Amino acid sequence: EPEVTQTPSHQVTQMGQEVILRCVPISNHLYFYWYRQILGQKVEFLVSFYNNEISEKSEIFDDQFSVERPDGSNFTLKIRSTKLEDSAMYFCASKEGQGGAKNIQYFGAGTRLSVL
Amino acid sequence: DQQVKQNSPSLSVQEGRISILNCDYTNSMFDYFLWYKKYPAEGPTFLISISSIKDKNEDGRFTVFLNKSAKHLSLHIVPSQPGDSAVYFCAASPSNTGNQFYFGTGTSLTVIP
Numbered sequence: 001e002p003e004v005t006q007t008p009s010h011q012v013t014q015m016g017q018e019v020i021l022r023c024v025p026i027s028n029h030l031y032f033y034w035y036r037q038i039l040g041q042k043v044e045f046l047v048s049f050y051n052n053e054i055s056e057k058s059e060i061f062d063d064q065f066s067v068e069r070p071d072g073s074n075f076t077l078k079i080r081s082t083k084l085e086d087s088a089m090y091f092c093a094s095k096e097g098q099g100g101a102k103n104i105q106y107f108g109a110g111t112r113l114s115v116l
Numbered sequence: 117d118q119q120v121k122q123n124s125p126s127l128s129v130q131e132g133r134i135s136i137l138n139c140d141y142t143n144s145m146f147d148y149f150l151w152y153k154k155y156p157a158e159g160p161t162f163l164i165s166i167s168s169i170k171d172k173n174e175d176g177r178f179t180v181f182l183n184k185s186a187k188h189l190s191l192h193i194v195p196s197q198p199g200d201s202a203v204y205f206c207a208a209s210p211s212n213t214g215n216q217f218y219f220g221t222g223t224s225l226t227v228i229p
Contacts, residue, residue, distance in 0.1 A: 043219040056215045091159050105217060107159035
């Protein structure tokens with residue numbers, strides 16, 4: 001069964017460093033997302049991406065964050081200068097299209113980001 | 117902002133009995149709702165969804181009920197099995213074609229053998 005894959009599963013970085021979290025969405029999906037979950041809290045929307053541009057973003061997704069689809073398969077989240085409060089589980093998701101079953105977002109297993 | 121609330125952080129149920137997980141929302145623009153199940157060290161897995169034009173959707177042991185006037189939905193699992201033990205998240209979207217899902221904080225279900 002097709003799945004969303006994320007690498008690495010765990011990323012440890014020093015405060016102020018740049019990190020890139022990688023995702024390979026399901027191949028025929030057109031809409032891509034990043035969410036995060038701080039330990040013990042709810043899953044929070046960061047950004048959605050469609051047709052090579054951001055379609056929606058939350059207040060969390062400030063200038064330190066960027067997303068890119070550098071080729072036909074990868075979808076990346078970059079944090080330019082990490083802060084301690086960026087420590088969280090980051091989930092990538094994708095969906096096929098709009099309406100009905102196509103609107104279901106499928107999630108990857110997540111990347112745990114630890115900022116020291 | 118707590119647009120989607122799951123007020124019970126945990127629930128324990130005996131195997132074979134019914135599990136009822138509840139979710140409340142505040143945004144009247146929400147009209148598409150989903151339940152996700154999450155095991156430790158895994159991402160959320162889609163379970164079942166419901167559109168606001170319905171008040172019930174059933175898939176095997178899982179049934180979701182939607183009460184739009186009360187802004188409340190619930191997930192029923194009958195009969196509950198030990199493998200159902202996981203964290204269940206309710207999610208809502210402003211439309212069936214919407215992008216952003218708003219998640220609740222989750223309810224940890226433990227099914228006791």
